[in-house]
Amino acid sequence: MCGVFGIYGHEEAANLTYLGLHALQHRGQESAGIVTSSDKRLYQQVHMGLVSDSFNADVLARLPGNAAIGHVRYSTSGHSEIRNAQPFLFEYAHGSISIAHNGNLVNARSVRKRLEGTGSIFQTNSDTETIIHLMAQAREPESIERLASALRQVTGAYSLLLLTETRLIAVRDPHGFRPLAIGKLKDATVFSSETCAFGLIEAEMERELDPGEVVICEGSSVRSYRPFEATRGRVKERGCVFEHVYFARPDSDINGRSVYSSRVRMGQQLAREAANEGEGDVVIAVPDSGVPAAIGYAAESGLPFANGLIRSHYVGRTFIEPQDSIRHFGVRLKLSPVRSVVEGKRVVVVDDSLVRGTTSHKIVAMLKAAGAKEVHLRISAPPTTHSCFYGLDTPTRSELIASSHSIKEIADFVGCTSLAYLSHAGLMSSLDTVEGEDSGFCSACFTGQYPVAIEGENAGKLVSLSKGSAAH
Numbered sequence: 001m002c003g004v005f006g007i008y009g010h011e012e013a014a015n016l017t018y019l020g021l022h023a024l025q026h027r028g029q030e031s032a033g034i035v036t037s038s039d040k041r042l043y044q045q046v047h048m049g050l051v052s053d054s055f056n057a058d059v060l061a062r063l064p065g066n067a068a069i070g071h072v073r074y075s076t077s078g079h080s081e082i083r084n085a086q087p088f089l090f091e092y093a094h095g096s097i098s099i100a101h102n103g104n105l106v107n108a109r110s111v112r113k114r115l116e117g118t119g120s121i122f123q124t125n126s127d128t129e130t131i132i133h134l135m136a137q138a139r140e141p142e143s144i145e146r147l148a149s150a151l152r153q154v155t156g157a158y159s160l161l162l163l164t165e166t167r168l169i170a171v172r173d174p175h176g177f178r179p180l181a182i183g184k185l186k187d188a189t190v191f192s193s194e195t196c197a198f199g200l201i202e203a204e205m206e207r208e209l210d211p212g213e214v215v216i217c218e219g220s221s222v223r224s225y226r227p228f229e230a231t232r233g234r235v236k237e238r239g240c241v242f243e244h245v246y247f248a249r250p251d252s253d254i255n256g257r258s259v260y261s262s263r264v265r266m267g268q269q270l271a272r273e274a275a276n277e278g279e280g281d282v283v284i285a286v287p288d289s290g291v292p293a294a295i296g297y298a299a300e301s302g303l304p305f306a307n308g309l310i311r312s313h314y315v316g317r318t319f320i321e322p323q324d325s326i327r328h329f330g331v332r333l334k335l336s337p338v339r340s341v342v343e344g345k346r347v348v349v350v351d352d353s354l355v356r357g358t359t360s361h362k363i364v365a366m367l368k369a370a371g372a373k374e375v376h377l378r379i380s381a382p383p384t385t386h387s388c389f390y391g392l393d394t395p396t397r398s399e400l401i402a403s404s405h406s407i408k409e410i411a412d413f414v415g416c417t418s419l420a421y422l423s424h425a426g427l428m429s430s431l432d433t434v435e436g437e438d439s440g441f442c443s444a445c446f447t448g449q450y451p452v453a454i455e456g457e458n459a460g461k462l463v464s465l466s467k468g469s470a471a472h
């Protein structure tokens, strides 16, 4: 997963983009980059690592101009290479162009193969680059038409920001898998994956881009364009449900909903479905993402909420290879139990999702070692049974514990006293939609119903594209 931020028409474009990327840091920690436009030239700074490590006053001073786009990248696959760090910058027949992408193209391999067959030389192993090659090959005279032509040839998830010498262009794919919002800061137009970045720079949120919408900022004009009009009615909106469950920051609004409020409702609904009388003395969360749901669970079940796990906010990547004797230190470095909260108690632990089960296993062991009498694990989402091909870096299907194990087997593996998940209908109701009706969400990771067909070989293997290529 990744985050994108852009601003057009502000003299402090690079500085504000730097701040915007800070607010989006949770969406990607692997690399950070900014490209600006000034005097018909583009300037690029991309670095591996966190935003705060990548930029300082000197680096930002090398990014002049009134327009900027920025990117933070996330990948857990280990393909951590500077050449995949965005925004990318290319020179082609029509000038300079930079691109920042959140999402994942599902037909990138076949498009790339075709382009390479006709002589294209790729500089990265990222799906994003295919869009620029397709634009370069397009014959349309107008740049927006060339972009539209390229986008009609790719499928999957893309929220994009593009910067040329004169324009900033924002795009959301026809399904609207990934979020992208537009706002105003005085006369400047701002774009962000999440609205929490607008709060930080005191920009005013205007609206989310519609699925399939392209917004072009040029001079003093901001125009909206809909190149996928022909597919309207056939292509349904499919915002990623996992943004609401785990990915987005709780102080953001997505699909017109407060992420925090939705998570509290997921916790309340989970309690209605899974809280048994007399089961539990205290509700704790796996911080940070499990906190709103735990608050909702506690309120609904009538049990007290307490901070039973403390998260260290200073742990970045660790580079020490653990020996067997300290193999689990990774989780302990990040999370630490509060003995006085859990000792002798029947503890209800609320987390937002269970993917491989390995972290949960360690958390349960840690709570028991701190004296918890019972550990009842409650997950405020349904079992994650399928890989995501639209930009979440979820593991291959065989690594998803719920793809091949029953709830009882998962509970045994994790070592908890009891385990319960939120139902899919319960998740939908927490998001004000009704199971069975068109929800407007993609919940393929819970249902296996993929709104956009996955390329042949991947469909067979059900391997996340983001493992081999770069996830954004």
Ligand code: AMP
Binding pocket: 246, 286, 289, 351, 352, 353, 354, 355, 356, 357, 358, 359, 360, 361, 392, 393, 394
């Ligand atoms: P595990 O027990 O190993 O399946 O890990 C579960 C934890 O992973 C939960 O606390 C989730 O909040 C977190 N999680 C879920 N999805 C992701 C993701 N895409 N990247 C990193 N952590 C995640």
